[in-house]
Amino acid sequence: MNAVSYHFLEEQKEDVHHNVITDLQNGDAQTRRRLAVYCLKDAYLPLRLLDKLMCIVNNIEMARVTGVPLTYLLTRGQQVKVVSQLLRKAHEHGYLLPTYQSQQGDEFVGATVLEPRKGFYNEPIATLDFASLYPSIMMAHNLCYTTLLQVNTTPHGSTGGGIQALVQRYNLTDEDYIKTPTGAYFVKSHICHGILPEILQQLLSARKK
Numbered sequence: 038m039n040a041v042s043y044h045f046l047e048e049q050k051e052d053v054h055h056n057v058i059t060d061l062q063n064g065d066a067q068t069r070r071r072l073a074v075y076c077l078k079d080a081y082l083p084l085r086l087l088d089k090l091m092c093i094v095n096n097i098e099m100a101r102v103t104g105v106p107l108t109y110l111l112t113r114g115q116q117v118k119v120v121s122q123l124l125r126k127a128h129e130h131g132y133l134l135p136t137y138q139s140q141q142g143d144e145f146v147g148a149t150v151l152e153p154r155k156g157f158y159n160e161p162i163a164t165l166d167f168a169s170l171y172p173s174i175m176m177a178h179n180l181c182y183t184t185l186l187q188v189n190t191t192p193h194g195s196t197g198g199g200i201q202a203l204v205q206r207y208n209l210t211d212e213d214y215i216k217t218p219t220g221a222y223f224v225k226s227h228i229c230h231g232i233l234p235e236i237l238q239q240l241l242s243a244r245k246k
Contacts, residue, residue, distance in 0.1 A: 042082045045089050050082065051075040102243045126232045132183065172237040178215055179223055181231025186214060186222035 039050050053061070053075040061072040087093055100107050103118040104125050110118075120134075127134050167173070174180070188200045200222055203209070214224045226234070 038079075038082060042086065046082070046085055048082065048085070051078050098243075102240065122236050123232070126236050130183075130232055132232070169241060172241065176234040176237055178217075179226040179229075179231050179234055180217075181223070181233040183233075184223045184225075184229050184231040186224060188222060 043049050051071070051074055053071065058072060058075075061068040096107055096110050099110055099118075104121045105113075105118055124134060186200065186203050188203060200214075200216075203222075204214075209224070209228070212225075213228050214222050216222055223231075
């Protein structure tokens with residue numbers, strides 16, 4: 038805490054080693070005063086840090102946006118915040134989220150990371166970062182569980198006839214859906230606005246406030 042307090046507050050704890058605490062307590066009024074200042078500073082600095090870093094305000098706003106209790110933000114991970122928002126938005130739109138338990142850990146492919154070209158450059162190198170890249174893609178193309186066209190199954194679970202069968206069944210045109218590079222199909226927002234893009238838009242708006 039000493040290093041953190043100095044970094045953010047430019048203040049430090051009282052220089053009292055734990056080995057001398059008993060001696061200070063058993064000493065005179067001056068030594069006990071030194072011990073009292075040490076204890077007060079230990080209690081005061083965390084409160085100053087909470088105020089400086091706006092920890093309480095930030096957690097209250099996070100709880101408000103995600104719809105989870107404050108204790109969940111402190112004791113649980115990221116998944117509960119995502120599921121809470123999905124449940125809340127699904128309820129608004131009349132959806133029910135199924136309960137699914139995986140028997141084994143799912144494997145996900147991480148984001149593409151390009152290796153840098155190592156070397157000496159005598160000219161400045163510009164670095165570009167697309168703000169909110171994945172959320173922007175999901176919002177732009179309306180990617181969501183609720184907009185996915187499941188081309189291999191029908192509503193009854195039997196084998197479907199591919200995308201053309203769904204196009205005919207739902208009376209879609211080529212302008213009503215998109216195909217991703219991985220071969221998945223999603224309807225556009227004028228057919229069905231996905232709940233994930235709606236959640237992402239609300240989160241981005243809340244972050245800018």
